[in-house]
Amino acid sequence: MKYRKSILILSVMVLVSTACLWAFKPAPNNFRNLQVYPKDVSETRVMNDMELFSRSLNVGCNYCHTKLPDGGWDYASDESPHKAEAREMMIMTNVLNEKYFKFNLKEDPRYAPMNCYTCHRGEEYPAIPWDTTNIRPLQ
Numbered sequence: 479m480k481y482r483k484s485i486l487i488l489s490v491m492v493l494v495s496t497a498c499l500w501a502f503k504p505a506p507n508n509f510r511n512l513q514v515y516p517k518d519v520s521e522t523r524v525m526n527d528m529e530l531f532s533r534s535l536n537v538g539c540n541y542c543h544t545k546l547p548d549g550g551w552d553y554a555s556d557e558s559p560h561k562a563e564a565r566e567m568m569i570m571t572n573v574l575n576e577k578y579f580k581f582n583l584k585e586d587p588r589y590a591p592m593n594c595y596t597c598h599r600g601e602e603y604p605a606i607p608w609d610t611t612n613i614r615p616l617q
Contacts, residue, residue, distance in 0.1 A: 534599075
């Protein structure tokens with residue numbers, strides 16, 4: 479009887495631990511053509527970032543992504559030059575956050591010191607708050 483109880487308890491522990499491992503395993507993503515994000519990035523992270531990009535520049539998905547004739551999207555396409563520019567901006571922002579603010583990119587990106595909005599402020603191109611017409615180049 480004691481032996482059966484031990485086996486039952488052990489079986490329940492194995493079942494619970496297996497369920498926990500399965501529940502906390504990141505879901506595979508179906509992204510193609512990721513060049514800046516890590517390959518195991520979550521869909522939630524990418525979608526949150528796309529929302530940030532869209533709001534920060536006041537643009538829609540079609541700014542970087544290709545609309546298909548059937549109404550869907552080809553997110554993997556590199557047809558738009560804005561997409562390459564966005565990747566460069568992501569790399570620049572990551573470097574600035576790591577180098578100057580010591581921000582670990584594996585932490586929650588919502589708390590990064592710099593993001594697109596830092597410079598763009600809801601505009602497609604960053605607004606320069608001073609007049610650059612009279613600035614001489616550095617000698």
